[in-house]
Amino acid sequence: MAKVDNDMEEYLSRHTSPMADTLMELTRFTYLSTCNPRMISGPIQGKFLQLLCNISRPNRILEVGTFTGYTSICMALGSPPHTVIDTIEVNDELEETIQTYTSMAGVDSKIRLHLGDACQIIPTLDYTYDFAYIDGDKREYPEYYKLVLPKVNSGGLIIADNVLWGGKVVDASENDEHTKALRAFNTMVQNDMGVENVLLPLRDGIMLIYKL
């Protein structure tokens, strides 16, 4: 199952703790003001990330692909007050939206927004992380993994979104660049003896990785 149908998605939402008001407003704004609003993660995945942060209490979080800031806010809401989130976004037109909504959610003091290409920026970040969320360009997932993994502490988590890519990863007739890169990423993680991982059929597929 790569995508649940609308009825099921609604049922899942109705049986998941409600999202913060600011996230509802951000969702509305994202649908009104961006070209590809479906990139926003949504309430189930957002709550999942929030709860993972509640459980793992990360000191520092790395995010690849901020978009309008939905998942940055979810992770900030779930993490302790001292947590810092380095989030990287290549589209600088999103800066004002990210600042406005992280501020409205009361989490702006936790967010460090880095504008630019994650492949260039990650090597310049002189920190280690307890939690990383990969949600940038799907064609770059293998590269993100190579760059992010060394910066994640032992016992830390890496979560990667969209790893089923609408089911294309299991369809042999699909060989576009995104699908090929996601297959390569999933194989790379599966063959990595330094991690334990589980591929969850949540929304478009989430790879949950625990660094040993």
Ligand SMILES: C[S@@+](CC[C@H](N)C(=O)[O-])C[C@H]1O[C@@H](n2cnc3c(N)ncnc32)[C@H](O)[C@@H]1O
């Ligand atoms: C799927 S969206 C992220 C959604 C966001 N995590 C959320 O749930 O609201 C992917 C984002 O990654 C950004 N992106 C793509 N390639 C990137 C790169 N190389 N470095 C940084 N950001 C990138 C895109 O501009 C886009 O805003």
